[in-house]
Amino acid sequence: MSVEAPAPAADMAEAPAPAGAIAVLRRALHTSPGLLRGVRTTVMLALFGAAGRVVVPVLVQQVLDEGILGSEGVQVSFVAWATGISALLVLAVMFASRFTYLRVVTIAEETLADLRVRAFAHIHRFSVADLDETRRGVLTARVTSDVETVARFAQWGAIAWVVNPIVIVVLVIVLVVYSWQMAVVVVVALLPLLPILRFLQKRQLRAYDRVRTRVSQTLTALSEIVMGAGAVRAYGIEKRSKERMATAIDAQFVAERRALFFVTSSFTTSDLAGSVVTAIVVAIGVVFGPGWGLDAGSLVATLFLVTLIVGPVTELNEILDQTQSAVAGWRKVLDVIDTPVEVVEPVDGVPLPPGPITLRTEHLCFAYRTGPLVLDDVNLELPPGAHVAVVGETGSGKSTLVRLLTRLADPTEGRILVAGVDLRRVDPLSRQARIRLVPQDSFLFDTTVGRNVALGRIGADEADVAAAFADLDLGWWVDQLPQGLDTPVGERGDQLSVGERQLVALARAQLADPGLLILDEATSAVDSVTERALASALERVSAGRTTVSVAHRLSTAEGADLVLVFDGGRLVEQGAHAELVTAGGRYAELYGSWLGGTREPPVPPG
Template sequence: MTSSTSSFAALWQLIRYARPYRARLIAASLCSVANKLFDVAPEILIGIAIDVVVRGQQSFVAGFGVTDPLDQVYLLGGLTLAIWIFESLFEFAYLVLWRNLAQDLQHELRTSAFAHVQNLDLAYFEDRSSGGLVSILNDDVNQLERFLNGGASDLIQVVVTVIACGAVFFAISPQIAVLAFTPIPVILWGAFFFQRKAGPRYDRVREKVAALSGRLANNLAGIATVRSFGAEQRELARLQTDSLAYVAANRHAIRLSSAFVPLIRMAILFGFLCTFVRGGQLVLEGHLQAGFYAVLVFLTQRLLWPLTRLAETVDLFERAMASTRRILGLLATPIHIADATTPEPAQPARGDIRLDQVHFAYANGNPVLHGVTLDITAGTTVALVGATGGGKSSLIKLLLRFYEPTQGQIFLDGRPLASYPLAWLRSQIGWVAQDVFLFEGSVRDNIAYGRPGASESEIVAAAMAAEAHEFITRLPQGYDTPVGERGIKLSGGQRQRLSIARALLKDPPILLLDEATSAVDNETEAAIQRSLARLAHQRTVIVIAHRLSTIVQADAVVVVEDGRIVEAGRHRELIGRAGSYAALWKVQTGAAAQMPEPA
C-alpha cells in the first residue's frame, strides 16, 4: 500500500469513526464552502465596478435593469456590504464548528483509546513502554486536533476556490481559463508527490516521538535509582540520542516540505503571467472588456496564491494521518481476555476455587505452569511457597484473569472462571501485590480506591486492621496527606500497609496476598499477621510467602517448584515428610546450619 493510499484509507476510517458527529461535520463543511464563495465574490464585484465606470449605461449591471451608473455603484456597494457580512458570519460559524468538533472528537478518541487500553490483557504491555502509549493517547490525538482545527477547512476551501474561480474563468474567456489553469496539474502533482514521499517520513517522526516519550517517562519514574548509581550523565546521553533521532526524523520531513513551496510559486507565477499578458492583449484587441479583464486578474490571484499554503496543509494532513493510523491501530488491537455476557450472580462468591490441569506460558512462549491441579475450599487459608520464578505469582494473575491458561480450566464455586463478568469477578477479589502501586492523591483516596463511597469510620477501621492507622495519624495532614506519585513520600512498609488496608476495605470474599509483608519490619509483620488471622475465617485467603514463619497457621501449604506442585499439606505434616518444604524450613530457621558435616 502506498503512502497516499494509506493516508486516504486512514482518513476514511476516521470519517467512519466520526459517524456520530456526521451532522456537525457536514454543517462545518457547508459553512467553509459558503465562506469561501463569499470570499471570492468581492474580486468579481471589483471587476464589475470597473466595467461600470468604463462603460456606464452599457455595463454588465445595466443588463439587469439598473441603467444609471451611480445607481449601479450604489447597488454594488450594497452587495459588497452584504457579502462581507455573510463572509464574516460564515467564517465565525465554521471556526466555531470545526474547533468544537476537533475538541469533541479528540476527547472521544482519547477516552475511547484509554478505555480500550484498560481492557487489553497484560500480555499486550509486556513489550510496550508506557511512554509510547502516552504518546498515542496525548501527542497523536493532539496532532489530529490541530488538523481538524484548521487543515480540514483549508482543504475544502481550496477545492471550492478552484471550482468557483474555474466556473467564472470559463464563462468569461475559455482561452485564458486554459492558460490560467495550466499550472494546477503541476501543483496537484507536486502535492501528491509530496504526500507520497512525506507519509513514511512522518510515520518515522511519530515512532521517534514515542521512543522519546518512553525514555522520559521511564527515567522520571526511576529517578531515585538513577541518582543512586550516579547515572545522571549516562541517562542524559541516552535522552540526547533519542532526542537527536527525533530531530533528525523531523529534519528529513522538513527538507521535503520546504522544497514544495518554491515549486508551487513558480507554477503560480506562470499562470498569473499568462492571465496578465494574454488578457491584456485581448482587451487591446477589443475581444475582452476591461472590467472582465480585471475580474480575471484578481481571480487569478485568488485562485493560485492560496495554493502556496497547499504544502503546509498537506504537511498537516500527513502528520494527522500518521497519528490517526496509530490511534485507530491501538483501538483495533484485539482483546483476548473476553468478558462474559452472562448476568452477574445475585450473591457474593463463596470462594471455592479449583485449578484443573492448568498450563500457562507468557507471550515469549516459555512455559511457567505445567498441569497444576489444586482445590481450595471456601473460607480456608492456603499458602503458596517455593523458590522465586516457580509460578506462584502467575497463579494469582490467572485467578484475576489478567491472563488465560494455555490449557486447563479454573473454576470458582463450580463454574468456569471465564463464565463470570470480569467486573464482578474482580470485585470479589482483594489483591495485595508484591510491587505496591499507590495513586497520586491523599492517603484516604488510596485506601478508599476500591470503595470510593466508603465512610470515614470504615476507612479508619481498615487502616487499623492493617496496622496503618498509627503511622497515618503521625503524618503532617493525617489521612489527607498526599502520598506523591507512586507513593514516593512514604516508606516501603507504609505503602504496603496502605495496600493491605485498601484490600481489606474492599471486604472481598477472596483475598490474594502476594508477599504482602515483604516490606515491613518484624514487629509490623506480626501485627499484620494477627489482623489477617482475625479476618481469615470470613474469606478464602491465598498467600504467597517467602518467610515461612508467617504461614505456619495456614490450613494448607502448597510447595510450587518449576511450575508444578511438588508437595501439599499442613505445616507440621510437611515438616514430618522431610521433603522440599522441610528443607526450606531448615534453611530459614537455621536448622540446616546446625546439621553435622558429612563424613
C-alpha cells in the same frame, strides 16, 4: 536515517494509500455516525463562503470595465451600487464562514471526546497480558497523542479540506466565465508547482523526523546531567557529560537548520510561483486576450484570481501529510476499539456467598497466546480459611496462578471453582469484592490516603476507611501522617515508602472484606517500624479468610498451613513446611539456599 528512525517516522511509513483513507473514513462513520450531523448545511455554508472569495476580484473587474473604462466614462453611481452590494456580500460571507468553522469544530470535538472515552473504556477491558509495561505506553498513546493527531487535523486541516477544493473549483469556474483559454493557461502554469511542493514537503517532514530524534537525544543527555547528577559527580565524569551534552545540542541544531531550510524553501517557492504565473497570464493575456474576447478589467481580475488560487493549493499540499497522520492515528484508535476482549464477563453471574471461600482447580493450564504452557495441569483443593504459601523460582508459574485466580486472564484448559462455582460464571461485582489481590507493589492513585483506601469498596465513606485501618491496628500510623487520612500520596504513591504503600493496600483489602485473599509478597526490605506494622496487619487481614500468599520470605512459608511448590509451571510438591523439609525434595533445596544466604543464629532477646 532508517536505523534511527523514530516512532513518528514509522507512523508516516504506515500512512495509508487514498483507498485506505476512505476505508478508515467509512469505519469512522460507522463508529461515530454523529460526524454526519448537519453535514448538508455545513457544505452549503462552505460553498457560500468559497463563492464569497471571488467577490472582490469580480468587483475590481466590474468597476474597471463598466464603471471606469466603459464607453460612457466613469459611472460613479454604478460603482456605488456595485461596491455596496459587494460589501454586503463580503459581510454575509464572513458570517457564513464563522458558522462553517464553528460547526466543523463542534462536531469534530464531540466525536473525538466520545472516541477517546470509548477507546479508554475498551482498553480497561483488555486482559492484563495486553496491559504489560511495554504495551501500556502504546495504549496510552492511543487515547492521547493518536487522538490528538486527529484533533489537530480537525482544528485546521478538516476545514481546509471542506473549503479549499470548493474555493479552487469556484475560482476556476470564474476564470472560465471570463475566458476558457485563460483558465487553461492558469491551470497549466500552476501544474509544475504541485510536484515541486510535494518534493519539498516530503524532505521537510523527513527533516522534522530527524529533529525529533535529535531532540530526544538531547533530552537523554540532559537527564544524565540532572537525574544522574550524583553518579556524574561521584565518578568524576563531568567532562564526558559536558561533551555528550554539547554533541547532542550541536546535532539537534544541525537537524533543525536542515528543517528550517526546507520550510523556507517551500514558502519561497509558493511565493515565487505566484509571481511567475502572474507574469505568464499578463504576457499571454495582453497578446492573445483581445482575440479571446477578454477585456482589461477581466484580465486584471484574472491576476487577482491567480494569487487567490496559489494560497489554497499550497495549503492543501501542507495539510496532505497532516491528513495522512490523522488517518493513521484515527485507524489506530479504531483498531483498539475493534479489538475483541478476551475475558468476557457473564450476563447473569452467580454471586459468591459470604465467609471464607473454598478454592479448587481442575487440570488448570495456561499459555500466553502462542507461547509454551506456563501452568501445566495444576490440581488444587483448598478448604475455607486455609492459609497457603506458594513458593518457587522466578518463572515457575506463581504469578500466572495469581492472575488466573483473580480472573485477570482465563485458563486455556481446565477450570477454577470458587465456593463451588466456575470462576467464569461468577458475577463480576461479587468477584471483585469477594476475591481480592494485594500485589507486590500496590498501585496508589495520586490522591489522599483515605480516598485510595475507599476505592476498596464501592460507596465506602471516611468512617469505613478509618474502621478498616483500626481493624488492622493501624490507627496510630494514620494519626502520625501529616494530614491523617487526607495526606496526599503523590504520583503512584511515591510520597510513601514501599512498606507504607503496602499498609494502604492491606487497608483497602480489609475494607472489601474478601473471602479469598491473594497476597503477592514484596521482596524489598522496609524499615523496622513499618515492617512490624505490616506483619501484624497481614496477620489481622488474613484472619478467618482463605489466603494464598506468594512467598518470598521464609517466615511466610514456615507459618503457612500448606506450602505449594511450583517448578516449571507444575505443582511439584505440597504439604506442611516441616514435612517438605524432611522429605528432601525441591522445597528442601530452596530452603537450603535460603537459609545459607540469610539466616543468623537467633538474636537473644534484649
